[in-house]
Amino acid sequence: MVIAFRREWRKFATNTRPTTMKSIIIALAGLLAMSTTACAQAQKKENNTRMEHKTLVAYFSATGTTQVVAQKIAKAAGADLYEIVPEQEYTAADLDWTNERSRSTVEMKDPNSRPAIKGGGVVKNMEQYDTIYIGFPIWWYQQPTIINTFIEANKLDGKVVKTFATSGGSNTKRADALLKATYPAINWRPGTLLNNPSAAEIANYVK
Numbered sequence: 097m098v099i100a101f102r103r104e105w106r107k108f109a110t111n112t113r114p115t116t117m118k119s120i121i122i123a124l125a126g127l128l129a130m131s132t133t134a135c136a137q138a139q140k141k142e143n144n145t146r147m148e149h150k151t152l153v154a155y156f157s158a159t160g161t162t163q164v165v166a167q168k169i170a171k172a173a174g175a176d177l178y179e180i181v182p183e184q185e186y187t188a189a190d191l192d193w194t195n196e197r198s199r200s201t202v203e204m205k206d207p208n209s210r211p212a213i214k215g216g217g218v219v220k221n222m223e224q225y226d227t228i229y230i231g232f233p234i235w236w237y238q239q240p241t242i243i244n245t246f247i248e249a250n251k252l253d254g255k256v257v258k259t260f261a262t263s264g265g266s267n268t269k270r271a272d273a274l275l276k277a278t279y280p281a282i283n284w285r286p287g288t289l290l291n292n293p294s295a296a297e298i299a300n301y302v303k
């Protein structure tokens with residue numbers, strides 16, 4: 097086929113006047129330049145699209161269990177990791193759920209409690225993320241109220257947010273319902289309980 101094309105082209109070039117040939121070559125060069133520009137534009141668009149799909153894993157963990165899961169998720173998703181650190185760390189006494197006066201019990205009984213986050217809790221360049229995984233331990237069947245502090249400190253409206261949690265056995269139903277009702281402008285996906293997750297469970301979660 098290439099040989100046939102060459103033969104035809106030679107015949108055409110010999111029978112065509114030099115001025116006509118010049119015009120044809122200029123037109124072909126123009127076409128080549130146009131297609132190169134179109135390719136560069138398509139490449140740029142593809143790069144932008146990739147940039148638009150950045151993922152963040154933000155988590156709170158009082159005793160380290162949720163942290164391990166968050167790190168695995170970030171690795172599997174190729175996501176950035178942000179730890180929600182309380183301004184005032186929770187002591188063992190603060191976490192004593194059997195004591196109705198402990199800090200955690202008092203906070204969890206008050207729907208308006210918003211424990212402060214170290215550094216304010218605002219994620220730098222939040223606008224670059226369109227999917228955010230938020231992880232926490234289940235406290236009193238729901239998310240710890242510091243998660244509310246985090247959500248309210250950041251502009252998450254319209255973003256896809258998927259929660260994950262660790263617990264002593266409780267599921268994420270109440271946390272899911274509360275978060276959806278409190279922040280309806282966020283594009284919530286069902287939360288997932290990830291107690292000692294396998295690699296396959298983590299891979300499935302980030303799919």
Ligand SMILES: Cc1cc2nc3c(=O)[nH]c(=O)nc-3n(C[C@H](O)[C@H](O)[C@H](O)COP(=O)(O)O)c2cc1C
Nearest residue numbers: 157158159160161162233234236237263264265266
């Ligand atoms: C104050 C408090 C309340 C808790 N409430 C529940 C609960 O309602 N249901 C449950 O299954 N586990 C509950 N747990 C257990 C934690 O969810 C569980 O140990 C979790 O994995 C701890 O995660 P972390 O190490 O990341 O803080 C509670 C723990 C604490 C400290």
